Amino acid sequence: MAAPSAFPTPLVMRLLAASVSVSYKAGNIIRDILKTGDLGIIEKGKNDLQTEADRAAQRCIVATLHKQFPKVAIFGEESLDPTEKIPDDYIVKDLDPGVLSHPCPEGYKDVTDDQVVIWVDPLDGTAEFTQGLLDHVTVLIGVAVNGEARGGVIYQPYYNYEAGPDADLGRCIWGLVGLGSFGFIPGTPPADKNLITTTRSHSDWIITEAVNSCEPTDIIRVGGAGHKVLLLLEGKVHAYVFASKGCKKWDTCAPEAVLHAIGGRLTDILGNPILYHANVQRQNAGGVLATLQKHQWYVDKIPQEIKDNFVSDKPSEEMLEKKRLLASMKFQSGDAGSSVDPPEFSQGDYSKASKCSDKTKL
Numbered sequence: 001m002a003a004p005s006a007f008p009t010p011l012v013m014r015l016l017a018a019s020v021s022v023s024y025k026a027g028n029i030i031r032d033i034l035k036t037g038d039l040g041i042i043e044k045g046k047n048d049l050q051t052e053a054d055r056a057a058q059r060c061i062v063a064t065l066h067k068q069f070p071k072v073a074i075f076g077e078e079s080l081d082p083t084e085k086i087p088d089d090y091i092v093k094d095l096d097p098g099v100l101s102h103p104c105p106e107g108y109k110d111v112t113d114d115q116v117v118i119w120v121d122p123l124d125g126t127a128e129f130t131q132g133l134l135d136h137v138t139v140l141i142g143v144a145v146n147g148e149a150r151g152g153v154i155y156q157p158y159y160n161y162e163a164g165p166d167a168d169l170g171r172c173i174w175g176l177v178g179l180g181s182f183g184f185i186p187g188t189p190p191a192d193k194n195l196i197t198t199t200r201s202h203s204d205w206i207i208t209e210a211v212n213s214c215e216p217t218d219i220i221r222v223g224g225a226g227h228k229v230l231l232l233l234e235g236k237v238h239a240y241v242f243a244s245k246g247c248k249k250w251d252t253c254a255p256e257a258v259l260h261a262i263g264g265r266l267t268d269i270l271g272n273p274i275l276y277h278a279n280v281q282r283q284n285a286g287g288v289l290a291t292l293q294k295h296q297w298y299v300d301k302i303p304q305e306i307k308d309n310f311v312s313d314k315p316s317e318e319m320l321e322k323k324r325l326l327a328s329m330k331f332q333s334g335d336a337g338s339s340v341d342p343p344e345f346s347q348g349d350y351s352k353a354s355k356c357s358d359k360t361k362l
């Protein structure tokens, strides 16, 4: 037996390794349930469905991560009965060796349980799943550190499904800001076009106006937040524009981290960061805007009359305290030239941030 390492694997790397491993299992569960032909569809609200695949995949992911990381806060999209018996084989014990083969970036080595929040969307693209648009479906597991999206897993259970009945299905994409993203071939979108992706199943006139104001040459309407960020990662579109409050933290945490890890950005449509601390509002009340390049150009293109309908996330007391502390250090050192803003304050202006209201039931 190998001697135990003097340097235990840091929490963030173990969390990502566990999330990658459990995403494969969640993908199997989703495929198995579709094969039964009985999706057990429940209507949660207007244009908002849940299937047995959403429920079962969440049970598997949350039970696994809770078992391995009992002190870490985990929020899943679906409201489920916490007393329900979870099948033994839903608890995945593996840590993906591919993730563990990477060195942990310096900034994450001392991260503790209380600094982390996991956001789980067990099945993103439910509307499309029920309509047979299977490649729009993803499983999303996001790792937020100090309120920012840092690590993410996007598992696409039906990747390759058009290759026929014997095709090997599924792929796992994961990333960590500071390390990089893995599991796909990055691409660059055509320079002579402006391809914009947006919703196909939750559209309204504001969403359409916001997309049109960004001067698209083509509009690609597909399902799922995870799927749309995959289009960005692979260079199939230039921007993802969603001027709607419909997406929640579990829709954007993992995609944001994977995109950010290769140099892209995902913010609200005001250009402010989306925050992921435990008591943040669940709804992305500022909408969603994601790009690989020229982010500010898209922010500037969206008219103020549209922006006025949206509100950015409010930072937590801890974030504000950290900012105050850093500001006082800057004052004491008398170094007015160098920036000491912590990363969560580096991208946006909080002066217009909304009051935090958490009305969404978990």
Ligand SMILES: Nc1ncnc2c1ncn2[C@@H]1O[C@H](COP(=O)(O)O)[C@@H](O)[C@H]1OP(=O)(O)O
Binding pocket: 047, 048, 077, 121, 123, 124, 125, 126, 127, 198, 199, 200, 201, 202, 222, 223, 224, 225, 244, 245, 246, 247, 248, 251
């Ligand atoms: N109005 C809404 N109601 C419920 N979920 C929404 C709404 N708008 C977006 N979403 C969630 O965000 C994802 C991306 O939106 P869209 O596909 O419309 O672009 C959806 O697949 C859905 O996630 P989920 O499928 O996990 O419920």
Ligand SMILES: [Mg+2]
Binding pocket: 048, 049, 050, 077, 126
């Ligand atoms: Mg849903």
Ligand SMILES: [Mg+2]
Binding pocket: 121, 123, 124, 125, 225, 250, 251
């Ligand atoms: Mg979703």
Ligand SMILES: [Mg+2]
Binding pocket: 054, 077, 121, 122, 123, 124, 125, 126
């Ligand atoms: Mg979902």
